[in-house]
Amino acid sequence: MIVMESNDFYPSYKIEDLGIGSFSLVENFIRNSGLIFDGFVGGKGDSLDLLRDKLLRNKAKIFIIYVENEIVSYSVLFSKRSTISKTSYDWHLAYVYVDASIRRRKLGEKMLRFLINFASKTKANEISLYASDDNLPAIQLYRKLGFQEHKFIANYVWFKLNLNLFR
Numbered sequence: 223m224i225v226m227e228s229n230d231f232y233p234s235y236k237i238e239d240l241g242i243g244s245f246s247l248v249e250n251f252i253r254n255s256g257l258i259f260d261g262f263v264g265g266k267g268d269s270l271d272l273l274r275d276k277l278l279r280n281k282a283k284i285f286i287i288y289v290e291n292e293i294v295s296y297s298v299l300f301s302k303r304s305t306i307s308k309t310s311y312d313w314h315l316a317y318v319y320v321d322a323s324i325r326r327r328k329l330g331e332k333m334l335r336f337l338i339n340f341a342s343k344t345k346a347n348e349i350s351l352y353a354s355d356d357n358l359p360a361i362q363l364y365r366k367l368g369f370q371e372h373k374f375i376a377n378y379v380w381f382k383l384n385l386n387l388f389r
């Protein structure tokens with residue numbers, strides 16, 4: 223699915239669901255974002271290799287935004303076993319990132335609305351995520367889109383969004 227829109231301030235953009243074999247398209251952008259560490263340079267749990275592997279095994283979805291044919295944003299959903307049923311699954315929003323040069327132009331919001339729409343068409347019950355409690359831009363964004371704060375884990379806030387509200 224592709225969405226296009228523009229005006230003087232908000233850029234014309236295109237959102238894509240990255241295909242299973244297209245990881246190389248976004249790999250450098252993800253590495254440069256600094257959110258995910260490369261396994262070869264010291265990262266452990268959340269390495270790019272792990273992400274590529276999850277994408278290939280259909281355990282992850284990656285969405286990207288293009289502005290003028292350049293990638294400016296990505297987000298990653300991981301599927302995880304549901305907290306309420308062993309036979310169903312939920313989504314965990316592992317990463318959302320907008321290039322620093324183009325922040326505050328609603329692209330993060332468009333990205334989240336796109337992935338909420340995607341997730342609400344699956345059988346998952348909710349999207350969960352953790353945010354560092356000092357990451358005000360991210361926390362405000364999640365609150366704006368209706369994510370509910372559930373509990374604090376060390377310096378993190380745990381957010382959940384009930385997907386049934388969007389069906």
Ligand SMILES: CC(C)(COP(=O)(O)OP(=O)(O)OC[C@H]1O[C@@H](n2cnc3c(N)ncnc32)[C@H](O)[C@@H]1OP(=O)(O)O)[C@@H](O)C(=O)NCCC(=O)NCCS
Nearest residue numbers: 318319320325326327328329330331353359360362363366
């Ligand atoms: C969080 C992030 C994705 C937001 O992207 P963005 O495109 O700049 O955000 P948007 O322009 O779509 O803003 C949408 C809403 O988010 C909130 N928001 C975004 N940036 C904000 C800021 N600097 N201060 C306060 N609220 C902010 C606001 O509620 C805003 O709505 P408003 O414009 O009506 O006030 C971006 O700051 C980012 O990539 N940060 C670095 C990576 C990161 O920390 N990711 C989250 C990990 S949990």
